[in-house]
Amino acid sequence: MIWQRKSAFLVKCILAMAATAVLGASGFAQQPTADAPLKVVVVKGLAGVKDNTKGTLVIGDGSMHFAHEGVKSDLATHSIEDVVTGDDTQRVIRGTVGTLSWFAPYGAGRFLALFRTKLDSVTIKYRDADGGLHGAIFTMPVGQAAVIKQDLLAQGAKTTVAEADPKSAPATPEPKEKP
Amino acid sequence: MRELRTISRSMICLAMMALSSACLIAQEKPNPAKIKASAIQVDMIHSDEIKLPAEFQVSLYEDLIRQLEKKSGLAHVYREGDRNAATAPNLVILRSNVTGFKEGSQRKREVTTVAGETEIKIHCVFSDKDGKTLLEADVTGKVRFFGGNLRATYDLAKATTKIVRENFSAST
Numbered sequence: 628m629i630w631q632r633k634s635a636f637l638v639k640c641i642l643a644m645a646a647t648a649v650l651g652a653s654g655f656a657q658q659p660t661a662d663a664p665l666k667v668v669v670v671k672g673l674a675g676v677k678d679n680t681k682g683t684l685v686i687g688d689g690s691m692h693f694a695h696e697g698v699k700s701d702l703a704t705h706s707i708e709d710v711v712t713g714d715d716t717q718r719v720i721r722g723t724v725g726t727l728s729w730f731a732p733y734g735a736g737r738f739l740a741l742f743r744t745k746l747d748s749v750t751i752k753y754r755d756a757d758g759g760l761h762g763a764i765f766t767m768p769v770g771q772a773a774v775i776k777q778d779l780l781a782q783g784a785k786t787t788v789a790e791a792d793p794k795s796a797p798a799t800p801e802p803k804e805k806p
Numbered sequence: 807m808r809e810l811r812t813i814s815r816s817m818i819c820l821a822m823m824a825l826s827s828a829c830l831i832a833q834e835k836p837n838p839a840k841i842k843a844s845a846i847q848v849d850m851i852h853s854d855e856i857k858l859p860a861e862f863q864v865s866l867y868e869d870l871i872r873q874l875e876k877k878s879g880l881a882h883v884y885r886e887g888d889r890n891a892a893t894a895p896n897l898v899i900l901r902s903n904v905t906g907f908k909e910g911s912q913r914k915r916e917v918t919t920v921a922g923e924t925e926i927k928i929h930c931v932f933s934d935k936d937g938k939t940l941l942e943a944d945v946t947g948k949v950r951f952f953g954g955n956l957r958a959t960y961d962l963a964k965a966t967t968k969i970v971r972e973n974f975s976a977s978t
Contacts, residue, residue, distance in 0.1 A: 671868050715954075716913070736916075740917050750860040750863075750864050752850075754887060757889050758888055758889045759886070759888035760867075760886040760887050762850075
C-alpha cells in the first residue's frame with residue numbers, strides 16, 4: 628500500500644516536472660526588441676568572460692558591449708570580421724536539477740531529456756589589438772540572432788554570409804541529426 | 807632438502823636477472839627526439855571539402871588555443887594573424903583541415919545512450935616559419951554520451967595538445 632502511494636507520488640512529480648518543462652518551453656520564446664539590452668549567453672570565446680556566462684548585450688556607438696554583474700567586455704564592431712547566425716537546442720531542465728533527474732526512477736531522466744527549447748546562436752570572428760584572430764559564440768532566445776546580426780552589420784561588422792539566409796550555418800554533406 | 811633450497815635460490819636469481827635485463831632494455835629503448843619549439847601559432851580551422859558549421863569551427867579554434875596554453879608546455883601560443891609571432895624563434899605553425907564531420911544529436915544521446923554521436927576528424931600539419939612540414943597527424947574528437955555537440959571540439963583539442971606535448975619540447 629505504502630509502495631503504491633510512493634509510486635503514485637513519484638509519477639505525479641514526474642508529470643509535474645514535464646508540465647513545467649512544456650510551459651517553460653512555450654514561454655521561452657521572446658519577441659525581439661531592438662532597443663532593449665538583449666539577454667545572451669556567452670558560450671565561449673569572448674575575451675575576459677568565462678564560458679557559459681549569462682549577461683546582456685548592447686550594440687551601439689560602434690561597439691558591442693557585454694555585461695554580467697562585475698564582468699564587462701567591449702568589442703569594437705569594426706574589428707568583427709564575420710557574423711554568422713545558427714540555431715541550437717538545450718534541455719529545459721538542466722543544471723543541478725537536470726543532473727539529478729538522471730537518478731529518477733523509471734527512466735524519468737531520459738523522458739525529461741526529450742523536452743528541449745530552441746535557441747538562436749551567433750558566432751563572430753574578430754581581431755584583437757595585435758591582429759590575433761578570436762572567435763566567440765553566443766546563444767539567445769529564438770528570433771534575436773537576426774536582430775543582433777543586423778545591428779552588428781549596421782555598426783560596421785562584416786559577414787561572409789548573405790543576410791537573406793538567416794540560418795546560415797553551412798550545410799554539411801552528410802545528413803544532420805540535429806535534435 | 808638442501809637441493810630444493812639451491813634450486814629455489816637459483817630460480818630467484820634467474821628471475822631477478824631477467825627482470826633487471828628487461829628494465830635495461832626498456833631504458834635503452836630510444837625515445838623519439840622531440841622537435842625544439844619555443845612557440846606555436848594556431849591558424850583558424852579550414853574545411854576545404856567538408857563544410858563545418860561556424861560554431862564548430864570557432865569552438866575548435868578556441869579550445870585548441872586554450873588547451874595548448876594550459877598543457878602544451880610551450881612558452882607562447884599565438885593566434886592567427888598575431889604580429890608578435892613574427893619575432894618568435896623556433897615558431898611552429900599549426901594548420902588544421904577538417905576531413906570528417908558528423909553532427910549528432912544531444913537529445914538522442916541522452917534518450918538512447920548509444921545513438922547520436924558527434925564526431926569531427928581533422929588533419930593537422932605542423933610546419934616551421936619557412937613552410938617546411940615538421941609533423942602531420944590525423945586527430946578525431948567525439949562526444950558519445952554526455953554533453954552538447956560542441957564538446958567534440960574539446961575532445962579534439964585535448965588530443966591535438968597531447969600530440970604537441972609528445973612531439974615538441976620547449977627550446978631555451
